[in-house]
Amino acid sequence: xxxxxxxxxxxxxxxxxxxxTKSPLRGAIERKQWTADSGQAWVVVMLLVxxxxxxxxxxxxxWTLRNWQVLVQPLAEAGLVTIGMMVVIASGGIDLSxxxxxxxxxxxxxxxxxxxxxxxxxxxxxxxxxxxxxxxNGLLIGCLELPPxxxxxxxxxxxxxxxxxLTAGNSITGLPNGVLWLxxxxxxxxxxxxxxxxxxxxxxxxxxxxxxxxxxxxxxxCNPVAARFSAMPVAATRWSIYTLQGALxxxxxxxxxxxxxxxxxxxxxxxMLISIAAVVLGGTPITGGSVSVxxxxxxxxxxxxxxxxxxxxxxxxxxxTALVSALLLVAATIGAMLRxxxxxx
Amino acid sequence: xxxxxxxxxxxxxSLLRVRLQNCWSLAWxxxxxxxxxCLSYFLWGCARxxxxxxxxxxxxxxxVGIPYFNSARDGAAAALHELGLRLEWTGPTAADAxxxxxxxxxxxxxxPGVIAVSCNDPNSVVPILRRAHRYHIPVITWxxxxxxxxxxWFVSQVEDExxxxxxxDVLAAEMGKKGKFAIIxxxxxxANLNSWMHWMKIQQHEHYPEMELxxxxxxxxxxxxxxxxxxxxxxxYPDLRGFIGNSSAAPPAIARAVEQAGxxxxxxxxxxxxxxxxxxxxxxxxxxxxxxxxxKKLGRLTAEVAGMVLHHQTPYDEMNVPGVGPVRVFGxxxxxxxxxxxxxxAGNVDEFNF
Numbered sequence: 259x260x261x262x263x264x265x266x267x268x269x270x271x272x273x274x275x276x277x278x279t280k281s282p283l284r285g286a287i288e289r290k291q292w293t294a295d296s297g298q299a300w301v302v303v304m305l306l307v308x309x310x311x312x313x314x315x316x317x318x319x320x321w322t323l324r325n326w327q328v329l330v331q332p333l334a335e336a337g338l339v340t341i342g343m344m345v346v347i348a349s350g351g352i353d354l355s356x357x358x359x360x361x362x363x364x365x366x367x368x369x370x371x372x373x374x375x376x377x378x379x380x381x382x383x384x385x386x387x388x389x390x391x392x393x394x395n396g397l398l399i400g401c402l403e404l405p406p407x408x409x410x411x412x413x414x415x416x417x418x419x420x421x422x423x424l425t426a427g428n429s430i431t432g433l434p435n436g437v438l439w440l441x442x443x444x445x446x447x448x449x450x451x452x453x454x455x456x457x458x459x460x461x462x463x464x465x466x467x468x469x470x471x472x473x474x475x476x477x478x479x480c481n482p483v484a485a486r487f488s489a490m491p492v493a494a495t496r497w498s499i500y501t502l503q504g505a506l507x508x509x510x511x512x513x514x515x516x517x518x519x520x521x522x523x524x525x526x527x528x529x530m531l532i533s534i535a536a537v538v539l540g541g542t543p544i545t546g547g548s549v550s551v552x553x554x555x556x557x558x559x560x561x562x563x564x565x566x567x568x569x570x571x572x573x574x575x576x577x578x579t580a581l582v583s584a585l586l587l588v589a590a591t592i593g594a595m596l597r598x599x600x601x602x603x
Numbered sequence: 604x605x606x607x608x609x610x611x612x613x614x615x616x617s618l619l620r621v622r623l624q625n626c627w628s629l630a631w632x633x634x635x636x637x638x639x640x641c642l643s644y645f646l647w648g649c650a651r652x653x654x655x656x657x658x659x660x661x662x663x664x665x666x667v668g669i670p671y672f673n674s675a676r677d678g679a680a681a682a683l684h685e686l687g688l689r690l691e692w693t694g695p696t697a698a699d700a701x702x703x704x705x706x707x708x709x710x711x712x713x714x715p716g717v718i719a720v721s722c723n724d725p726n727s728v729v730p731i732l733r734r735a736h737r738y739h740i741p742v743i744t745w746x747x748x749x750x751x752x753x754x755x756w757f758v759s760q761v762e763d764e765x766x767x768x769x770x771x772d773v774l775a776a777e778m779g780k781k782g783k784f785a786i787i788x789x790x791x792x793x794a795n796l797n798s799w800m801h802w803m804k805i806q807q808h809e810h811y812p813e814m815e816l817x818x819x820x821x822x823x824x825x826x827x828x829x830x831x832x833x834x835x836x837x838x839x840y841p842d843l844r845g846f847i848g849n850s851s852a853a854p855p856a857i858a859r860a861v862e863q864a865g866x867x868x869x870x871x872x873x874x875x876x877x878x879x880x881x882x883x884x885x886x887x888x889x890x891x892x893x894x895x896x897x898x899k900k901l902g903r904l905t906a907e908v909a910g911m912v913l914h915h916q917t918p919y920d921e922m923n924v925p926g927v928g929p930v931r932v933f934g935x936x937x938x939x940x941x942x943x944x945x946x947x948x949a950g951n952v953d954e955f956n957f
Contacts, residue, residue, distance in 0.1 A: 319713050320712070322712060324712055325712030328709070328711055328731075329709070331708070332705050429726045430726075431729075441730050442730070514701070517704070517731075518701065519726060519730045520726035520727050520729075522724065524700075525700075525701055566708075566712075569709035569710065570712060570713060572693075575667050575668075575693055579696060
């Protein structure tokens with residue numbers, strides 16, 4: 259398979275194919291670093307299963323339809339952001355502005371609703387605002403080549419500033435019933451938000467693992483300079499990555515507004531750290547260049563299932579935070595050990 | 604890459620790598636013992652928990668781990684112990700509306716007898732409390748209300764009107780019912796603070812015509828901001844004779860500014876704050892009286908109301924609650940009011956810790 263489309267132009271004709279076939283990024287794409295990253299993903303899945311079995315034994319309320327119906331809704335919201343964050347981190351970047359983007363998108367949508375527009379306009383406004391915010395990030399990072407940490411940190415403050423100004427810090431209610439429908443809708447007992455999350459995971463998994471775009475993302479994460487010399491559209495790919503993340507933030511805002519029946523400027527703030535931690539917990543290296551969709555989903559599930567389980571067991575909230583952190587360390591340690599046990603090649 | 608390998612292996616780099624590998628071989632037993640420790644922690648408490656706990660009351664504060672709510676928890680725990688009910692005290696570790704809803708969601712699965720919640724945001728909790736209603740779990744709110752249609756009762760610490768008028772009375776008494784005064788509030792958007800301020804102004808118009816409100820400044824619940832604003836007000840109005848601090852961060856900041864200006868004793872300070880923040884100023888005499896309510900009693904009253912809801916009893920007006928006293932009950936609004944606010948002075952401040 260040829261990972262580098264287009265003819266290698268410029269430079270000397272001998273060097274470029276060499277980079278394309280023997281560079282570490284090519285190697286990473288071909289080997290997919292199976293043992294290393296999938297290894298940590300499976301460790302997380304295993305820890306999650308052990309925890310669920312234990313909690314299910316201790317608390318008879320854990321394996322109930324009622325519990326899982328309320329559990330998977332916030333999980334789906336965090337999951338949507340985390341999937342976007344996974345792609346961003348795989349490309350060697352980071353997005354600190356997700357929480358503010360969610361806040362801004364929900365506030366804009368609520369203001370649209372307040373002006374008497376219907377369900378479609380409201381949800382569309384949230385998606386559009388999220389996409390626009392992400393696209394702004396993408397333009398600065400992709401075209402001007404500013405560092406992602408700098409851009410998204412600045413935009414985190416900017417977006418939340420706009421959102422707080424628009425609402426004067428209050429929560430806005432009075433959303434149309436159609437918007438709220440998503441919060442209660444179920445299909446065969448499965449909340450609609452979770453189905454949405456599953457669909458997004460499937461699509462992103464295809465995009466990242468099968469398509470050309472996914473290869474560009476991983477290549478940029480591995481070595482952006484090599485990617486550029488391989489005639490990959492680095493700027494356009496980066497722009498699309500952050501725009502996708504923005505769109506997913508808009509989608510999260512739609513789901514969140516439905517669940518909380520209101521919009522606030524600070525609505526997604528907690529999701530920023532959770533999404534980054536979940537991606538790393540799942541075995542995607544924070545430096546980029548490799549990706550694990552399974553691990554990311556397992557990572558975000560861990561956060562919510564463990565929090566839910568510990569609440570059901572009556573564990574103090576402070577100890578809950580400590581236990582989740584301990585779990586993160588255990589998974590990271592085992593993952594690192596698996597990586598280092600890999601035979602030298 | 605492969606071509607590079609041999610040269611790397613001969614360098615000191617490979618030595619480092621060997622050491623690292625040794626480290627990792629040591630890491631296996633270390634992490635295994637860490638996991639064993641975790642497992643033993645879990646197995647230590649491996650009795651199964653009871654299901655469908657009708658005697659379980661879940662109380663959720665705005666956030667856990669601050670003295671105000673710890674005090675409320677102590678009051679509630681004592682009352683529920685006397686009633687023979689179990690208390691589950693849980694909440695978000697930050698005053699975040701979204702986190703609180705997540706905790707509420709987990710709580711629903713336990714099917715408790717009653718949920719009592721102090722809402723970070725009156726609107727965000729509405730859908731999850733509706734869900735609680737669908738599951739036939741009664742919900743009461745305390746300290747901070749939700750939208751009224753999704754809860755059975757709201758246990759309020761004090762009525763806005765009573766509190767606002769009382770704060771004004773205290774200030775007027777110290778100022779001799781005349782002179783200029785200023786208010787430093789929290790955020791200008793906080794609904795409860797604005798309501799209290801509204802009643803302060805009405806009380807001043809009705810009873811103290813010789814007093815004049817010169818300025819209302821937003822301190823944004825930040826002591827440093829409130830401190831700077833108090834200094835500015837003292838400079839802008841040399842004939843200022845009184846201050847009201849309308850959020851708990853404001854009175855200590857005002858007292859500090861007045862002390863630094865060497866004006867303690869000349870300027871009257873009234874307002875709402877906690878004993879722990881105001882203890883030193885009350886003892887030094889910079890501030891004579893500071894006003895709030897007792898969160899311990901509030902927790903106790905909430906627990907008693909939860910017990911009544913659990914046993915399908917209806918609270919009635921002027922009912923005498925043990926440890927709290929007679930309370931006002933407004934059946935039409937489904938609000939229970941604990942009673943008049945509490946004055947903290949140099950004499951009684953050491954009896955409280957929040």
